[in-house]
Amino acid sequence: MTTSLGHWRDHPERWPELADAEARQAVLRLLLRERRNSDAVFLRYLLDQEIRYHEDGWGYDESLGLAALLLHECGEAGDVWQLSEAKYTSFDTASGLSAFLLFPAGVAATLEHVERSDHPDRDEVAADLREHLVHDPGLDRERAARLAGLREHYSA
Template identity: 35%
Template sequence: MGVARPGEGFPGVGWWLEDPERWETLRFEAAHDEEDVPFDRRWRDRGEVLDALVAVPGPVDHAFARFLLEQEILFHDHAWGFNYGAEIAALLVAEHQRPEDVWILWEAIGTSFDTWCGLPHDLLLAGGGKASAIAYVAASDHDARDGLLEHLRESEEMTGEEAAAFVAARREYYAKVYLGGQ
């Protein structure tokens, strides 16, 4: 599996992180082709940024990672299929190990049948492992609380350290793919 590397003239990672107003050029833009197939006008540019971000040591800026995942959620809600960019964006969020990110990760996983099958559900445990995730969600009044709690209780046991190692291994995999090592 190979991925397209950013072309000449593609701004480096630092350029994107300097000014959040630049992120707007990566915002999801719904469209349909001549055969009425849905797509995102910005998926290619966002994919280049995600490829570049996964290749640099992390974690990357949390707000930027969340923005990118939000755009991937919108993209996958609009179109069918699964693009690896959704997993990279989810990994960039998950590597921060923040319990509150369980909600956006749950939204990403549940966006469509394809994201349900394509995104690793262990990402939900990135904020400290299974017990920690269950405790955090149980204490919440979030609308998705009950469904997420049921799902978490059915998940395999995983400590915070194991969850962090899982996220790091998936990130390393994509970095190697991007750099042409696999």
């Protein structure tokens, strides 16, 4: 497997090679150092692969958290749906994935996006987001520090 992001970026025909968890994790580590906002489509693909991987087994692999973090950092409110799917793939992913990652555009913008959406999961996701805010009212204020902490964790 090549370790060059240039090999993967803008080459979706190669992405199926990343069905292998080890290869995917290596690419996610590269993206941790060199993520661009233009990588959002690629990151959605990688997170989808992580979701599929976690559907088929027990436990929580940190590659799911890394993929979610990287997609979250792109800051697009519409990614809330996939991030929510990732969090609730299993009991283990629900416990392992940080809830603040469900707010990729910040609290207000993400909630507004969800509430104005006609997505079939709108009501469930909106209720879930509001529940997280009840239990974690400092979530938006502490967002930057939490992101920095997760980046540090995955960089170690």
